Structure formats: structure tokens, C-alpha cells
Amino acid sequence: AHVLHITGARPNFPKAAPVLRALSKRGVPQKLVHTGQHYDERMSEVFFQELGLPRPDINLGVGSGTHGKQTAAIMVGVEELVTESRPAMIVVYGDVNSTVAAALVGSKLRIPLAHVEAGLRSFDMTMPEEVNRIVTDRLSDLLLATSADAIAHLGNEGVAAERIHLVGNPMIDTLLANIKRFDAAKARAEHGIEGRYIVATLHRPGNVDDPADARELVAAMHAVADQAQVVIPLHPRGRAGLAAAGLFTHPSVTVLDPLGYVEFLGLVRGADAVVTDSGGVQEETTILGVPCLTLRPNTERPVTITHGTNRLATRENLPGMVATCLAAGRPETWPVPPLWDGHAGERIADVVVGHLER
Numbered sequence: 001a002h003v004l005h006i007t008g009a010r011p012n013f014p015k016a017a018p019v020l021r022a023l024s025k026r027g028v029p030q031k032l033v034h035t036g037q038h039y040d041e042r043m044s045e046v047f048f049q050e051l052g053l054p055r056p057d058i059n060l061g062v063g064s065g066t067h068g069k070q071t072a073a074i075m076v077g078v079e080e081l082v083t084e085s086r087p088a089m090i091v092v093y094g095d096v097n098s099t100v101a102a103a104l105v106g107s108k109l110r111i112p113l114a115h116v117e118a119g120l121r122s123f124d125m126t127m128p129e130e131v132n133r134i135v136t137d138r139l140s141d142l143l144l145a146t147s148a149d150a151i152a153h154l155g156n157e158g159v160a161a162e163r164i165h166l167v168g169n170p171m172i173d174t175l176l177a178n179i180k181r182f183d184a185a186k187a188r189a190e191h192g193i194e195g196r197y198i199v200a201t202l203h204r205p206g207n208v209d210d211p212a213d214a215r216e217l218v219a220a221m222h223a224v225a226d227q228a229q230v231v232i233p234l235h236p237r238g239r240a241g242l243a244a245a246g247l248f249t250h251p252s253v254t255v256l257d258p259l260g261y262v263e264f265l266g267l268v269r270g271a272d273a274v275v276t277d278s279g280g281v282q283e284e285t286t287i288l289g290v291p292c293l294t295l296r297p298n299t300e301r302p303v304t305i306t307h308g309t310n311r312l313a314t315r316e317n318l319p320g321m322v323a324t325c326l327a328a329g330r331p332e333t334w335p336v337p338p339l340w341d342g343h344a345g346e347r348i349a350d351v352v353v354g355h356l357e358r
Ligand code: UD1
Pocket: 009, 010, 011, 037, 038, 039, 040, 043, 064, 065, 070, 095, 096, 097, 098, 128, 129, 203, 235, 236, 237, 279
């Protein structure tokens, strides 16, 4: 019997890598599934090359589609696989469609399910990720949480305390394991950056899908570019949405294809501020001590605000918030959320092994 890991989208890969490594150290047989939700070289393959992840045993090749089509295709593929191979446990990561699809399949086939990054809540049901998180948590046997607020949400939802474990943040394991490779000087040289600069990532449907929103977002980013150079490694959804709004025309904005993990965090490490709507980037900037302005009305990661360098911003107040960040400079010291210490993968492996041995 083996542990089956389900991955598929960019943010899954840095979360899964330390868990696979820690379970492998404990001699646990494992299989890795890539659903194919993300498939561009820069959205997928580059993470396997850089993070020491094993090759996926299976790639389901589902590709893009509507939520219904994509989720259903993942379910069909995972169901066939799980029916055939009967894993002892399925581990799912984060809040993407691959996560919820595998959770639905696993629970119907009565396979024990572990959710890494359980309990995060934005309380905003307009976000597809919030739906995915709630459903996945409801179906999970082991709820592995990155922060105390997540534990509280699960408790409020009636999840039995013995199923919930505060394990820390495996995405930060990957960050700390690779931090020596994040070379800000190299990133500057590569992208012709002189002086102060801001890195932005934009891909949330709520920011980029609607053309009117996208136009306002482009205007806000142009007002940011009046203050410092702006570099935007752009997610394919962001590119499609913002292209409909004419994309960026300001001479101080550089739009790039998505970057590999090491190159991206090299760029972030040297930045004066980050503007983002990513979940993972809010966490990574918290550890790197880079001021982060999150272009969203809410965050499911409030510890990045209470402990880290994150603040919520709107399109309207973004330029002013960037000015404040630039005037204040980067913080000298800042608190770090408890257990974001590079050892979450090991704690997760301990909980998983404990469950398998019951
Ligand atoms: C997904 C996740 C989101 C996560 C993001 C991380 C869901 C519901 N959403 O959003 O939570 O923050 O990944 O990056 O699971 N595309 C490509 N190449 C690829 C992949 C996608 O061009 O390799 C394009 C396709 O046009 C596709 C669109 O991007 O339709 C959206 O991809 P999808 O995986 O559906 O959602 P994301 O916006 O990437």
C-alpha cells in the first residue's frame, strides 16, 4: 500500500516537494500524480527540474476547461487510478480544482484523505478556491494546517480536534531550502533593472477576467510605474485578461512570461515591494521581509498581515500604498508565523505515518 499525492497546478509543487521528501526518508512507498491542470513548461516542468520533485508516476493530461469540465476530467482520471491501485492514503494540496476533484473521488472510494493547507478561509464564496477549500476540508480525515486561524475555523465548523494538526507551512520549507539560490543581483542584471523596483503577479479571476476591472487595474499599475520600475511575470490567465484591456503601455513596466521558481524568488527577494493577488506569494514575501500589497478585498492568509509584511490594497489606494512602502523602506525585522520554520514536511510525514500505523 502506498501514499498517493495529487498535484496539478503551479502552487501545488512547492507544497508537495517537502512532504514527498520527508515520507521518502521514512521509507513510505509513494506515487505522484500530475493531473495536467497546468501544462506550460513555465507553469509546471520548471518546478520539477528545480525542486527535486520526483517525476510524476502518472500525468492525467486533463488541461484547461470550465470548472465543470476540468474538475470532472480530473475525477474520471483519479477514479480509474485509485480503483486500480487502492492507495492507503491520498494527500491533496491547497485549493485548486485538482485538490477538490481528488478529494471527492477519494472519499467516495473510502480512501483516507489528508489535506495539506486545511482550514484557510476567505469567507468569500465568489472565489472558486473558497468552495474548493470548504469541500475538501469537509471530506478530509487529516486536516494539516499552516496557522492557528485555520485551526479555529475548522473547530468552528465542527471538525473533531483529533483530526486537526498544526504542522506549519510546507511552502516555506521549500523557500528556506532554496533561499541561497535566490539571487537578486542576477535578476537585476537579467531584466535590466536599475534603482528601485516592484514585482507584480496578477491572475485572480476577480482582478483580470472582467475587461472593466482589468482596465482599472492596468491604470493603477501605470500609476505605480510612475514611482518605480515594475516587473510583471504574468500568469497566462492574467495575460489573457489584461491583453483585453490593452495590456501595459507604460515604459517602466516590463511584462515577462511566468518565471521559474528560483528566478522568480530571486527577483522578489531584491524588490522594494510586491503587488500580488497570489496566495503563495503573500506567504513567501512574509518570510523574505518584502513589503507585500495584496490586491484583494480579503485574504485567507491573515497571519501574513498580523505577523508578516502583507497588507490588503484596492486598485484605488494602491499607488498611495506603494508610495508609503517606498518612503518607509524595507523592514529591518519582522515577526514570522509560528512553525514556518522549514520543518513542516517532516511534521506532515509524522502525522501521515501515525495515521497509517493505526
Ligand atoms: C488555478 C487555480 C488558482 C491558482 C492558480 C495558480 C483553480 C480553480 N484555480 O487558476 O487557485 O491560484 O491556478 O496558478 O484551480 N493556462 C495556460 N497554461 C497552463 C495553464 C493554464 O495557458 O499551463 C491558461 C488557460 O487558458 C486556462 C487558464 O490559464 O484556461 C486558467 O487555468 P486554470 O488552471 O483553469 O486556472 P488558473 O487561473 O491557472
